[in-house]
Each structure stands twice: as C-alpha cells, then as structure tokens.
Amino acid sequence: MLTKTKLDAIFRKRGYSDFRWIDPKAIVTAQWVRMKCRFGCLEYGKTATCPPNTPSVAECERFFGEYKRAVIFHFEKSVARPGDRHAWSRRVNLKLVDLEREVFLAGHVKAFLMAMDSCAICAECTADPAACKEPRRARPSAESMAVDVYSTVLRAGYPIEVLSDFKKTMNRYAILLVD
Secondary structure: OOOHHHHHHHHHHOOOOOEEEEOHHHOOEOHHHHHHHHOOOOOOOOOOOOOOOOOOHHHHHHHHOOOOEEEEEEEEEOOOOOOHHHHHHHHHHHHHHHHHHHHHHOOOOOOEEEEOOOOOOOOOOOOOHHHOOOOOOOOOEOHHHOEOHHHHHHHOOOOOOOOOOOOOOEEEEEEEEEO
16 A cells, blocks of 8 residues: 555646545535435436435445545636536546546555546436446545535635536535545
C-alpha cells in the first residue's frame, strides 16, 4: 500500500490538484438525502447506481465505517446550458474510475469511488444492476449513497451552495474511499 504522499503524487500526475484527505467518520449520511432522491430526482429508479438500487442509509453509514481514509475531489465548472453538465460529468467520472483502479492496483484493495454525479457512462441505462453494461465502471454518486454532500464538504472547508442560476460556477465533489 502507498502512503498519502505517494497517493497525492498519483492524484497530481492525473491532473487532480484540488483534493483533501478526510476521516470517513466525517462523511455525513442522512435519511433526508435519500428522500430528496426518491421525491425530486428525475433519475430515481432509472439508473443502476441510483436509489432504490443502492444500499439503505444504515448500510451506507456502516460501509463508510469500514474505512480509515477518504479523499474529497473538488471540481468547478460553468456551463452554457444545464444539460451540458452531463457530458462534462461523464468525462470526469470516467477518469475518476480509472484513478480508483490505479489506487486499487497499488494495493488498496478497498478503493471505492463515489462519483460526482450520477453514473451516465452509457447513453441509456438499463436501470437494472444485474443488466448493467458497464458493471466494472459504474459507480454511485455520493448522494445515492446517502451522503449529505453539503455538510460533508463544508466540514472539509470546501465551498458549496444551492445555485439559483445555471450560469453560476458549480462546485462538484467526488469521494474516493481508500484503505
């Protein structure tokens, strides 16, 4: 396994410079996050990596408790149209999945990524985890794992706010669990 310093070097080599190590115990999980998924998200039940195809809030909390280290990656982006976010998120998430694999191959067998947005690897999702066309690359978002991203990133000292205008710069976050 690699030290934080060596992992930092891998992150930077791959172009990630805005990240912070956190204790996974600082990841805030909440039932309200799941309710926002269920009542308000257009992707609820339509992707293999979104609720109800993800573990319960209690299972997610227990899962995070199995880790000693996590990294939050911060991304900023402005888009011309709201839908432009999805292509950008897809590219970023695919690169993050490659990073997770590199960390895994370096001896961190528990490396697990929570993407910064819903999976979107495939143009059309099967919505059935058993029929997923990309099971090795599909990853849930932090929100679909019941993470209160707002509270978690604020604890880590990062900016985040509800945007009232899609032309404002977004602050997006992915979390990599490492052990």
